[in-house]
Amino acid sequence: MTEFDVLILGGGSGGYACALRASQLGLNVALIEQDKLGGTCLHRGCIPTKALLHAGEVADSTRHAAEFGVNAQLNGIDMNAVNSYKDGVISKLHKGLQGLVKSRNVTYIEGHGRLVAPNAIEVNGVRYTGKNIVLATGSYPRTLPGLEIDGNRIITSDQALNMNYIPNTAIVLGGGVIGCEFASVWKSFGADVTIVEGLPRLVALEDESSSKQLERAFRKRGIKFEVGTRFQSATTSESGVTVTLENGTQFTADVLLVAVGRGPVTDNIGYQEQGLTMDRGYLIVDDKCRTNLPGVFAVGDIIPTLQLAHVGFAEGILVAEEIAGQNPRPINYDGVPRVTYSDPEVASVGLTTAVAKERGHDVVELNYDLAGNGKANILKTAGSVKLVAEKNGPVLGIHMVGARVGELLAEAQLIFNWEAEASDVAQLIHAHPTLSEAVGEAHLALAGKPLHAHG
Numbered sequence: 170m171t172e173f174d175v176l177i178l179g180g181g182s183g184g185y186a187c188a189l190r191a192s193q194l195g196l197n198v199a200l201i202e203q204d205k206l207g208g209t210c211l212h213r214g215c216i217p218t219k220a221l222l223h224a225g226e227v228a229d230s231t232r233h234a235a236e237f238g239v240n241a242q243l244n245g246i247d248m249n250a251v252n253s254y255k256d257g258v259i260s261k262l263h264k265g266l267q268g269l270v271k272s273r274n275v276t277y278i279e280g281h282g283r284l285v286a287p288n289a290i291e292v293n294g295v296r297y298t299g300k301n302i303v304l305a306t307g308s309y310p311r312t313l314p315g316l317e318i319d320g321n322r323i324i325t326s327d328q329a330l331n332m333n334y335i336p337n338t339a340i341v342l343g344g345g346v347i348g349c350e351f352a353s354v355w356k357s358f359g360a361d362v363t364i365v366e367g368l369p370r371l372v373a374l375e376d377e378s379s380s381k382q383l384e385r386a387f388r389k390r391g392i393k394f395e396v397g398t399r400f401q402s403a404t405t406s407e408s409g410v411t412v413t414l415e416n417g418t419q420f421t422a423d424v425l426l427v428a429v430g431r432g433p434v435t436d437n438i439g440y441q442e443q444g445l446t447m448d449r450g451y452l453i454v455d456d457k458c459r460t461n462l463p464g465v466f467a468v469g470d471i472i473p474t475l476q477l478a479h480v481g482f483a484e485g486i487l488v489a490e491e492i493a494g495q496n497p498r499p500i501n502y503d504g505v506p507r508v509t510y511s512d513p514e515v516a517s518v519g520l521t522t523a524v525a526k527e528r529g530h531d532v533v534e535l536n537y538d539l540a541g542n543g544k545a546n547i548l549k550t551a552g553s554v555k556l557v558a559e560k561n562g563p564v565l566g567i568h569m570v571g572a573r574v575g576e577l578l579a580e581a582q583l584i585f586n587w588e589a590e591a592s593d594v595a596q597l598i599h600a601h602p603t604l605s606e607a608v609g610e611a612h613l614a615l616a617g618k619p620l621h622a623h624g
């Protein structure tokens with residue numbers, strides 16, 4: 170069969186979520202993938218990085234075991250064993266996903282696809298048509314002009330995830346999410362790491378207070394960073410790589426990880442030829458992920474929304490429901506939870522103070538220090554829960570730093586997305602002793618009845 174209700178190009182988070190939901194809604198679906206089902210997130214992104222970060226956490230726990238009265242010694246990191254643990258996680262999830270796609274009767278087409286008409290994609294010389302087409306071809310690691318990735322000394326996250334050794338020294342170009350996660354894991358594995366970031370602070374999209382706390386924690390961990398200075402050049406030699414910044418500062422290391430963002434995969438696959446509207450490589454869509462061509466949708470990293478797997482899932486589901494005539498509500502992108510899984514973690518949802526002010530809100534802020542939280546003391550983690558709220562109104566943003574705070578987003582995103590006020594949350598009882606109490610206590614304090622909070 171070559172005719173479908175929904176024909177999807179790209180089997181990553183956005184594409185496969187769309188396929189699963191569309192088939193659940195009774196549509197006849199085909200999914201085209203040239204590499205591995207699961208895409209970047211499963212094979213080169215979220216899952217492998219978090220497995221490495223967990224191995225790093227185990228190493229740090231061992232290193233610091235004596236602080237908890239436990240006698241243990243870190244005898245080294247066996248990268249081959251770390252990689253086989255990581256690959257085992259990927260492989261299990263990959264098999265599960267393959268089974269899921271099959272069980273939902275999605276037709277899986279292997280091969281490189283090309284959009285040859287607004288309703289047709291060609292794969293291996295066969296023309297498939299769809300009443301609806303969903304483009305979900307994802308993204309690739311970007312580099313800077315003149316900075317060539319050689320895969321050895323100068324690498325991207327793709328290579329960094331499969332190294333069979335730990336560099337003694339590493340330079341990470343880019344202090345965003347991916348850069349900070351790799352810096353964190355390499356430091357946990359014993360490397361000497363320097364981050365170079367052109368913007369004035371690490372994780373610059375986060376609230377300024379979160380950046381400050383992450384920088385303080387990284388400094389304490391011995392992760393070096395140079396912010397506010399732009400990269401100029403890099404040269405490699407037998408023994409390493411030297412990076413020169415525009416202010417003349419030089420760093421030399423075993424490897425340079427280029428983590429300066431990801432570009433959309435939209436070239437040479439027929440998008441331009443079919444007349445899709447694009448801006449700097451991204452496909453332009455409306456709030457239902459519709460492109461300018463009727464019946465053609467785009468989701469995930471190829472559209473200029475947050476490049477996150479759960480955003481891809483949500484957009485894929487939205488499109489499937491739109492095609493099935495369910496008229497779903499557009500996504501509120503402010504309400505998307507965001508996590509940097511470094512040690513410590515940085516997690517947020519909603520608006521930063523700066524953005525809230527830019528949008529004209531009458532802002533009040535509250536900072537609850539984790540020093541007042543029992544579980545944080547047990548874990549020996551530092552950080553805070555910061556609330557940004559409308560004066561006498563709803564919570565506009567929640568910004569957290571500390572070990573495991575990513576898990577606290579489950580509640581934080583409900584608070585934001587249900588437009589709760591501090592007094593609504595203050596009524597909720599949080600289990601003691603948990604980190605979630607810090608979320609409760611921050612709202613208690615903002616509602617004017619602080620419990621374990623000074624000042």
Ligand SMILES: Cc1cc2nc3c(=O)[nH]c(=O)nc-3n(C[C@H](O)[C@H](O)[C@H](O)COP(=O)(O)OP(=O)(O)OC[C@H]3O[C@@H](n4cnc5c(N)ncnc54)[C@H](O)[C@@H]3O)c2cc1C
Pocket residue numbers: 178179180181182183184201202203204205206207208209210211213214215216218280281282283305306307308326347434438468469470471476477478479480481510
């Ligand atoms: C190191 C790293 C860590 C990350 N960590 C996280 C995280 O912790 N949490 C999070 O939410 N996000 C994370 N992300 C981002 C997340 O991986 C992406 O946002 C997500 O994978 C995007 O999904 P997608 O479907 O748009 O694209 P992709 O997952 O890139 O999938 C696109 C698929 O399309 C296929 N394809 C492309 N062109 C064609 C063609 N012409 N024919 C056939 N197939 C084609 C590709 O092979 C690929 O499988 C991370 C990314 C990286 C790189």
